[in-house]
Amino acid sequence: MTYTYLIISTTFYAFISIFSWPDAKDYTPSPLTEPDLEESIKLGEAIYQGYCLACHMNEGEGLPGAFPPLAKSDYLMADKERSIRQVMHGSEGEMVVNGETYNGVMPPQPLSDEEIAHVLNFVRNSWGNEGEVVTFAEVKAIRDE
Numbered sequence: 001m002t003y004t005y006l007i008i009s010t011t012f013y014a015f016i017s018i019f020s021w022p023d024a025k026d027y028t029p030s031p032l033t034e035p036d037l038e039e040s041i042k043l044g045e046a047i048y049q050g051y052c053l054a055c056h057m058n059e060g061e062g063l064p065g066a067f068p069p070l071a072k073s074d075y076l077m078a079d080k081e082r083s084i085r086q087v088m089h090g091s092e093g094e095m096v097v098n099g100e101t102y103n104g105v106m107p108p109q110p111l112s113d114e115e116i117a118h119v120l121n122f123v124r125n126s127w128g129n130e131g132e133v134v135t136f137a138e139v140k141a142i143r144d145e
């Protein structure tokens with residue numbers, strides 16, 4: 001099972017990182033290390049539960065007429081950059097998701113660039129969705145617009 005693999009690899013990584021003290025040269029500022037997709041999905045699940053689940057529901061199914069679905073959402077999957085803006089800035093007004101019109105307000109989410117990448121990697125790879133990785137650099141580029 002992927003979960004078993006994730007738990008083992010996360011535990012292993014945590015174990016290793018305790019014992020490897022970085023060299024002094026590692027303290028110089030460097031570009032963010034990009035996430036591994038599997039690792040990012042796992043981190044994103046917890047963020048989803050804390051920030052998105054209340055509206056988009058446990059299986060990403062949303063709430064008819066109020067909150068659009070993320071599960072198999074054509075709107076979510078059609079445009080990666082737009083999905084980054086959606087989480088970072090929120091939105092209001094009409095949008096059509098899987099043929100249904102929603103006209104609600106989603107508040108901007110108080111998440112870091114890394115957290116936005118993780119939560120999007122989770123929703124873009126759950127409940128039947130499959131998407132390529134969202135990187136920290138892509139989120140930062142949108143933040144800097």
Ligand code: HEC
Pocket residue numbers: 048051052053054055056066067068069070073074075076077083086087091092093094095097102103104105106107109119120123
């Ligand atoms: C307070 C309720 C609420 C919360 C919390 C919330 N959303 Fe939304 N979300 C909405 C509403 C309402 C819309 C439609 C907004 C509109 O009509 O402009 C939406 C739209 C979206 C869309 C685009 C439409 C779609 O279904 O594909 C995405 C993607 C999305 N939200 C992701 C997230 C993620 C990820 C989080 C958590 C980080 C989150 N939302 C948190 C209410 C919420």
